[in-house]
Structures are given as structure tokens and as C-alpha cells.
Amino acid sequence: MNKIAHIGIAVNSLDDMIPFYRDALNLTLKGIEEVPSEQVRVAFFNIGESAIELLEPLNDDSPIAKFIAKKGEGIHHVALDVNDIKARLDSLKEQGIRLIHEQPKEGAHESQVAFLHPKAANGVLFELCQQKQEDA
Numbered sequence: 001m002n003k004i005a006h007i008g009i010a011v012n013s014l015d016d017m018i019p020f021y022r023d024a025l026n027l028t029l030k031g032i033e034e035v036p037s038e039q040v041r042v043a044f045f046n047i048g049e050s051a052i053e054l055l056e057p058l059n060d061d062s063p064i065a066k067f068i069a070k071k072g073e074g075i076h077h078v079a080l081d082v083n084d085i086k087a088r089l090d091s092l093k094e095q096g097i098r099l100i101h102e103q104p105k106e107g108a109h110e111s112q113v114a115f116l117h118p119k120a121a122n123g124v125l126f127e128l129c130q131q132k133q134e135d136a
């Protein structure tokens with residue numbers, strides 16, 4: 001694991017929350033995009049080598065909609081930057097760690113992502129994240 005790629009924060013509305021992160025915390029807004037595979041719209045803010053990812057649900061089936069309905073808005077996941085996501089997933093699988101995704105899927109900025117089950121880490125949802133080559 002190289003660094004924290006980002007901290008994911010679930011919000012009801014990006015438009016409502018972007019001003020706090022941009023203007024009050026003075027973070028640089030890197031971009032906004034939809035990630036259809038996860039049914040979310042995300043906003044990324046740079047912070048040092050890492051980022052904060054705000055996640056807004058696109059519909060009621062989104063994992064973020066379900067999370068907010070159960071727990072409310074707030075910290076949703078910690079994403080760890082890795083060089084070889086497939087090797088990492090194989091290694092976790094061999095160790096019997098419970099995974100949500102055994103194969104990577106496409107995340108924001110064309111990254112490859114996969115999630116561990118929160119039960120594997122006593123209630124913390126971890127994402128593995130491999131940046132697209134030229135972004136790394």
C-alpha cells in the first residue's frame with residue numbers, strides 16, 4: 001500500500017457540500033464526475049498526496065443511498081493506493097479475507113477499484129484503488 005488514495009464521505013448533495021470543502025476548508029476541487037458502475041456522482045478535492053472524495057447517490061439503489069438511509073451522512077470508506085490491484089486481491093483471498101469484489105471494476109478517473117467487506121475490518125470499509133498509469 002503506497003498511501004491513502006482518498007477518504008470517501010457520503011453526502012446527500014454535492015452542490016450543498018462543495019462550498020464547505022472549497023471555501024471554508026480552502027481545498028482545491030479537482031473535478032466532478034459520474035461513476036455509473038457505483039451509481040454515484042463524486043467530487044474530488046486534493047489534500048497533499050491524498051484526496052477527499054464526496055459521494056452523492058444517483059438513485060435509491062446506490063450503495064451511498066443505502067448507507068445514508070441507515071447511518072446518515074459521514075465517512076463512508078478509506079481508499080488505499082496500490083500498484084497491482086489484482087495481486088493484492090489474490091493475496092487477500094488467499095488469506096481468507098472477506099471481499100466484496102474479487103475482480104477490480106472501474107472507479108473514478110478510470111481507476112481500478114475493489115472493496116473489502118466491512119466485516120473483514122470490524123466495521124471499516126476499505127477500497128483498493130489502482131490509478132490509471134499516467135495519473136499514478
Ligand SMILES: C[C@@H](C(=O)O)C(=O)SCCNC(=O)CCNC(=O)[C@H](O)C(C)(C)COP(=O)(O)OP(=O)(O)OC[C@H]1O[C@@H](n2cnc3c(N)ncnc32)[C@H](O)[C@@H]1OP(=O)(O)O
Nearest residue numbers: 008035038063066076077100107108113115118123124125
Ligand atoms: C467511485 C468509487 C471510487 O472511489 O472510485 C467509489 O468509492 S464507489 C463507493 C460506493 N460503492 C461501494 O461502497 C461498493 C461497495 N459497497 C457495497 O457493496 C455495500 O455498500 C456493502 C458494504 C456490502 C453494504 O451493503 P448493504 O448496505 O446492502 O448491506 P448491509 O446494509 O446489510 O451492510 C452489511 C453490514 O456492513 C455495514 N456497512 C455498510 N456500509 C458500511 C460502511 N460504509 N462502512 C462500515 N460498515 C458498513 C452495515 O452496517 C452492516 O453491518 P451490520 O450487519 O453490523 O449492521
Ligand SMILES: [Co+2]
Nearest residue numbers: 008053079127
Ligand atoms: Co472511493
